Amino acid sequence: MGQLRSLWTALFPPKNDRPGYAMICEKVRALEGQFKAVHVGTQAFAKAAGLKCPRGCGACCAGTSVEATELEMLPLAVSLVEDGEAEIWYNLAEQRAFRGGCVFYKPGRKTGEGSCAQYAYRPLVCRLFGYSGNPDKDGKIRFSACTRLRQEQASCIAQANEGIAAGRLNIPVMTQEVMKLTGIDAGLARDLIPINMAFKRAVERVWLSQGRFACNRST
Ligand code: SF4
Numbered sequence: 001m002g003q004l005r006s007l008w009t010a011l012f013p014p015k016n017d018r019p020g021y022a023m024i025c026e027k028v029r030a031l032e033g034q035f036k037a038v039h040v041g042t043q044a045f046a047k048a049a050g051l052k053c054p055r056g057c058g059a060c061c062a063g064t065s066v067e068a069t070e071l072e073m074l075p076l077a078v079s080l081v082e083d084g085e086a087e088i089w090y091n092l093a094e095q096r097a098f099r100g101g102c103v104f105y106k107p108g109r110k111t112g113e114g115s116c117a118q119y120a121y122r123p124l125v126c127r128l129f130g131y132s133g134n135p136d137k138d139g140k141i142r143f144s145a146c147t148r149l150r151q152e153q154a155s156c157i158a159q160a161n162e163g164i165a166a167g168r169l170n171i172p173v174m175t176q177e178v179m180k181l182t183g184i185d186a187g188l189a190r191d192l193i194p195i196n197m198a199f200k201r202a203v204e205r206v207w208l209s210q211g212r213f214a215c216n217r218s219t
Pocket residue numbers: 060061066102103104105106115116117118119122123126195
C-alpha cells in the first residue's frame with residue numbers, strides 16, 4: 001500500500017509539489033523580498049523628500065505604455081491562481097486583447113478615485129515608478145519623476161536631487177533593481193512587454209506548471 005502510494009505521488013504529485021511549480025514559488029519568494037525592500041525604500045524616500053503622488057491619479061496605470069516583465073508578474077499570477085481568481089482576470093485582459101491600460105486599474109467614478117485592484121501584488125515597475133532614480137549621462141543618480149510630479153512638485157524634486165547628490169537621501173535605483181530581477185531569472189526578466197501581456201504569460205506559466213493550462217485548453 002505504501003509503495004503504491006509513493007508511486008501514485010511520484011506520478012501525480014500534489015500541485016504544490018510539482019517541480020515546475022516549486023521553482024516558481026522559489027522565484028516568487030525572492031521577488032517578494034525584493035518588492036518589500038523596494039516598498040520600504042520608495043516610501044522612505046518619498047517621506048524624506050516631502051513628495052506625494054496626487055491622490056487617485058492613476059495616470060501611469062491607465063496609460064497604454066505601462067510595461068513589465070513576465071517575471072515581476074509572477075507573484076500576482078500565483079496569488080490569483082491560488083485564490084481561484086486568475087481566470088476572471090485573464091478573461092478580462094483577453095477581452096482587451098491583452099493591450100491598452102492595465103486591466104487591474106479601477107478608474108473610479110470621479111477624478112481622484114482611481115486605484116489598483118491588486119495593489120499588494122503589483123509588479124516591480126509599479127513600485128518603482130513614482131519614486132526611483134536612474135543614473136544620468138555622468139553616472140550620477142537623478143530622481144526620475146513622472147510628468148505630473150514634475151509639473152506639480154517641481155521644488156520638492158529639485159531639493160530631492162540635491163539631497164541625493166549630497167548623499168543625504170537614498171533612492172531605489174531602477175537599473176539596480178532590474179539587475180536584481182535578472183539575478184532571479186534572467187530569461188523571464190529579459191523582455192519588457194505591455195503589462196497585460198506580461199500578466200497573461202505569467203498566468204499561463206503558473207497554469208502550465210500545475211498541469212492545468214493544457215487541461216483547460218483541450219476541453
Ligand atoms: S498593477 Fe496596479 S499599480 Fe500596476 S499598473 Fe496595474 S493598476 Fe497600476
